[in-house]
Amino acid sequence: MAQCSTNYFNKITLNWLKQYVDFNWPPGRFLAGCLMTCLLASSLAAAESRRADHVFIISFDQGDPDLIQQSEMPVFQQMAAEGAHSWNAFTIVPSLTLSAHTSMLTGVGPQAHQILWNDYQPAKGVVKLPTIFKLAKQRGLKTAMFVGKEKFKHLLLPGSVDAFIWPQPDDGALSVAKAFAAQVKTLQPNLCFIHFRDPDTQGHKYGSHSPEKKMALKDCDLALGIIKNAIAEAELTNSVIILTADHGSHDIKNNNGKIAGAHGSAETCDVVIPWVAWGKGVKKNFAVTAPIIQYDTAATTLWLLGVPLPEYFWGRPVTSAFEVTAEQPN
Ligand SMILES: [Zn+2]
Ligand SMILES: [Zn+2]
Secondary structure (H helix, E strand, O other): OHHHHHHHHHHHHHHHHHHHOOOOOHHHHHHHHHHHHHHHHHHHHHHHOOOOOEEEEEEEOOOOHHHHHHOOOHHHHHHHHHOEEEEEEEOOOOOOHHHHHHHHHHOOOHHHHOOOOOOOOHHHOOOOOOOHHHHHHOOOOOEEEEOOOHHHHHHOOOOOOOEEEOOOOOOOHHHHHHHHHHHHHHHOOOEEEEEEOHHHHHHHHHOOOOHHHHHHHHHHHHHHHHHHHHHHHOOOOOEEEEEEOOOOOEEEEOOOOOEEEEOOOOOHHHHEEEEEEEEOOEOOOEEOOOOOEOOHHHHHHHHHHOOOOOOOOOOOOOHHHEOOOOOOOO
């Protein structure tokens, strides 16, 4: 896609050059040749700096790392074991769904993106800073979002997401995964965000480490399996899948004196999240020891796709999770 855009750009440039340079005059031809060579070299450099053609970010809402390790989640656990993983990554504060996902997908903290509310409020419009979808689109890449909550519409900058899917009336993980599986081959997104709401729903209702939440995580793992198979069936072999969460959780007593789950604080149980990279170029069976913060997912994604990181980014790519070959600059 990026190369198509570059070829189109080169064709336009060639036509533009013809207005000013006489191609029948040998020095003119030489000059035009030099310019076109430079353009071609820059487009090849962009393609070479791309480490993956597709990045899939999968977020488990309220996905506490300890509970993920204790639950029946064979797909997640196998991907963590086969790939690079940290069970001690951090989210931002406030550890709330919309603020945290905005950091995950803009590369900055909440002080910079200012999405400080946590429900869908259409009057507040969309995030003021570019999302990674916007930055990827500017490089001619294809983007998609499959989500389980309407509030992600606050991240929909105009023209930034080719397909925004919030399945209705059922927006559970299996429904999201089936929608993804039905469309991935057609869409072939270079950047795709997928969100599973189920553990958050059950966690709030029954408690942060309740059997009901474990069952929700089991469903998410089935959904993850569907997504992983769909990517393989679509033959998107040059892909990286990142598994992470917006925040963890803790228990509170609700008005009836019953245990319920909550989050939002800077306490360890709320801010520690899992982070797994799996796929093309990812180190095998590797425990990441470098600190990972929520906005590093945005930076890692752009770095993998060969999209330059904006200077204002707080996030840094988690380079230690990937094999760096001689041809690929660090
Ligand atoms: Zn959440
Ligand atoms: Zn929640």
